[in-house]
Amino acid sequence: MSYYKEDLNLINKNSLSQQKSTFKAWIFGRDREERSQVINALKQEQWPIVTIQSLDYFESLASQLSPDILILCSDIMSTFGNQLIRELRKKGITFPILCIGKILQAENCIIALEEGADDYLHSPLNKREFVSRARRAAKLTNRSHTTPANTDNNAKYTICNLQFYPETKNLESKSGQHVSLTKGEVNLLLLLCENKGVTISRQRLASLTETESSNSRTIDVRISKLKKKITLLDPNETYITSKRHEGYHFTSDTQAIQEIK
Structure with a gap:
């Protein structure tokens, strides 16, 4: 595209002058009104911004550069957003992704969380909430392109009959069978491991795993999918149970959880 080199120069220039409290944001969306709302919010924070309207342009950028955060607008999420997230995570590309969805697309965005x-x-x-969440995602999960091969394989948890490897996002049975976990599932499992025997509310789980706290259904969906993966490896044990109106906790037979370094 004719503006590609100019945008690359702008990104590199902004990278050099970037202040500590700002982050490079890529905004992928075609809806002018929504895109403008996102741009204006981040410009007030003096974040370097690149706007993207085509998949070809995005792929060209992603092959050479990495943002501090990628923001997918609702029109992208309603078409190929989830597929894009899945492909990025399969490639080991781990820069933070924040999705925007219409109210009627709530299920679509829940799937996006499961994809990574x-x-x-x-x-x-809400401009203030949006900036806060974008900043938090960029701060807490800002990483350059990495692959699973570069992660530390030493840290693990023993959970009854299973081995849990947070760094490689793997859960493994004694027989050697394993399943891959999403980042959200890893965060949930870690939180439950570190609070064994304690019932944690949906709101607390949402807050501590960086999920929209007002939507407890997101946590229910994540827990349900996590339990299904655990059952594939160990169908005879109950690991996670729910308490009505309270939240989730590990059952008493998981007290042998221990971290091994």
């Missing part, structure tokens, strides 16, 4: 997105918000956006 870091957070999502409903449109129309």
Whole structure:
């Protein structure tokens, strides 16, 4: 595209002058009104911004550069957003992704979280909340391109009959069978491991795993999918149970959880 080199120069220039409190943001969306709302919010924070409207342009950028955060607008999420997230995570590309979805697309955004997105918000956006969530995602999960081969394989948890490897996002049975976990599932499992025997509310789980706290259904969906993966490896044990109106906890037979370094 004719503006590609100019945008690359702009990104590199902004990278050099970037202040500590700002982050490079890529905004992928074709809806002018929503895109403008996102741009204006981040410009007030003096974040370097690149706007993307085509998949070809995105792939060209991603092959050479990496943002501090990628923001997928609702029109992208309603078409190929989840597929894009899945492909990025399969390639080991781990920069933070924040999704924006219409209220009617709530289920679509929940799927996005399972595919590896870091957070999502409903449109129309509350500017203050949006900036806060974007900044938090960029701060807490800002990483360059990495692959699973570069991670530390030493840290693990023993959970009854299973081995849990947070760094490689793997859960393994004694027989050697294993399943891959999403980032959201890893965060949930870690939190439950570190609070064994304690019932944690959905709101607390949402807050501590960087999920929209007002949507407890997101946590229910994640827990349900996590339990299904655990059952594939060990169908005879109950690891996670729910308490009505309270939250989730590990059952008493998981007290042998221990971290091994």
